[in-house]
Amino acid sequence: MSVSHVVKGDGKVWPCVLGGVAAGAALAAVALHLMPDCFVPAFCKPRTRHAKVHVLLVQLGFASQADRDSFVAAWSPLAARVHAAEPRCLSYECCFATEDEKALIIYERYRTKADLDGAHQESLKAHRAVAVPGAAPVTKSLTHFTETNIGHMDR
Secondary structure, three states: OOHHHHHHOOOOHHHHHHHHHHHHHHHHHHHHHHOOHHHOOHHHOOOOOOOOOEEEEEEEEOOOHHHHHHHHHHHHHHHHHHHHHOOOEEEEEEEEOOOOOOEEEEEEEEOOHHHHHHHHHHHHHHHHHHOOOOOOOOEEEEEEEEOOOOOOOOO
16 A cells, blocks of 8 residues: 555555454454463453362371471472373362471362372372382371362462
């Protein structure tokens, strides 16, 4: 398009402007779709809900902080295995207690209890076959829960 089209006002400029706007909007939509989640505002992300998610809370106590850290070092490859091999495991996270350096929890979320009883047990078995054992906990508590879907777990 030449400047003369704009100056003369022969009507050729508006199709170009509207085409440019449409192309820009299409490119923006594609870019937004391809962007990593960290660049997408939270209000643009759909909330993920799974009915009756099964939660296992594992509470462990150790004789010392060094024993806790030894356990975590041995447990870390299992966390990587679970992420890679168990798509129905929604969360699998180790958390240190803030008031007791000898305690931790492992917070596990599965779409169903069957995912914990099946695929996760296979991951545990495969991990134990090759893992160097860490320190053993002196206390251990396993508590099972079912999520209510009141609140959120997606942020």
